Amino acid sequence: MHKRQLGKSDLFVSEIGFGCMSLSTNQQEANKIIQTALNNGITYFDTADLYDQGENEKIVGNALKDNRQDIILATKVGNRVNASGDGWSWDPSKKWITTGIHASLKRLQTDYIDVYQLHGGMMEDDVDEVIDTMESLKKEGLIREYGISSIRPNVIERFLQKSNAVSVMMQYSLLDRRPEECFSLLEDNQASLLIRGTVAKGLLTADGLNRANKTHNYLSYSNKELIDTIEKLQALDAPISSIALQYALQIKVTGSLIIGASSSEQLIESIEAYKQPVPESILLEAAEITKREIYLEHRITI
Template sequence: MNYNQLGKSTIQVSEISFGCMSLGPDHAAGTDLLHRARASGITLFDTADLYDKGANETLVGQAFKGQRQQVVLATKVGNQWRPDGSGWDWNPTKAYILQAVEHSLRRLQTDYIDLYQLHGGTLDDPIDETIEAFERLKEQGKIREYGISSIRPNVIREYVRKSSVASVMMQYSLLDRRPEESCFALLQEHQISVLTRGSYAQGLLVDKPAKPYLNYSEAEVQRAAAVVQQVAAGSHTPAEVAVGFVLQEPAVTSAVLGIRTDQQLDDAIRAATRQPLSAAELAMLRQAIPVNRYEQHR
């Protein structure tokens, strides 16, 4: 397992991370997966207060009770559940963040969060107020670093300009190369880590039947998956190829993979020990389909 520095911080994270959102209600099974992942060298575990109405954080916190120093815990804030449980509303205010962090700390059974992330963001948000909340939590020692989870270039630029974010989580894969045009160079220039999600593009690059995805037609998705299979026919699995494509991007610090089953964890572990893709293999992948770009939030 390779480890990379998170932004300008002293935190080191595994280049393959565990996305906890998909963990089911079976806490015993979930705990076993989390422990196996940690034993394999995965150190960054990403959850959110939104997932399963906080129960996901509770599962992660209980699983790593007594092992806190061995893991990097990342969670998110900004989506506030309604009292009747019918859904959630966006709330990036300072008052809410300072309140919500206490609940996350309690569920995670810890007195600090390694990476606290804003779970979204728009230009209409009170961005200065949001940053003030994160900076206060850093001063208080309740969080070590903060970041945002956003795919919107205009929002990302505002946080790069105004804040000391350590990371930006965004979707990136062979079927979603939009960040290449508008975000990667900026974030790398400012030493801000990119944490990626969606490496498998909902499984379309690995084992799911082709269907339209973003601006790509079913035929284009099928073509991309076929090239992944072609590259994998050498010395890789399709999952290794999909993740390898993501991690070859210099701006990317860690690929956060959603893990729910033993097979998915096995795939993630294999991806961590993969042989790097060759220049020729990367060229085949890049030429598989036209590069897409952001049409909104520019």
């Protein structure tokens, strides 16, 4: 498994990272999947305090505690679960972030977080307070680096330009190319792209047509457009899942593809797809087949 430098930091992350949100709440089952990830060279693990109201962090902490020095551990903060537990609200305040980091450290059974990410963001946020808080956590040694998980170009632009953030997590795939307008911004600010949704909910896998037939539409793709596009991608001379992964990895600013899996077998399938090389000519063909669009809301120019 190859590794890439995360932004301007000293951290190096595996090209395939593991998205822990899909883990079972059964510790034994989770341990098995995480061990499969470790055995196959995955060193980047991503969770959030929101997942299963903190239970996911506990599961991850238990599974990784004996490998802590060998991995890069990331979590997120900013979504505050309601007292009733039936919902959450957005809270990027210094008080909540400071409370959140100590709670996450305890659940994850560690003294520090490698990459602490703001789990969202709005233009109404006091971004200076958020950044000052993150920088304070770095000075205290509670986090090594920080970033943001957001799809809002204006929020991302402001955060990158004002901070020392090393990463931005966004949904990106051949079927959702909207983030491409932000790539030069990431490069200019020496931040890496952490990609989720690379196989577009399974549409960019061997089972893609079956899934497409059960999908009314996907983003701006109508059902017919979706089926036609997947058929064309599947007709290319490489497995569609490998094309999807290698297309995302060819992006200069890409740090890691965050892949989820609910079983070891599913994770191994993704890793095998990652190992399959895809010629640049096929990646160019795939780009011609799919739409290049931009975000219609949350524009960079405001």
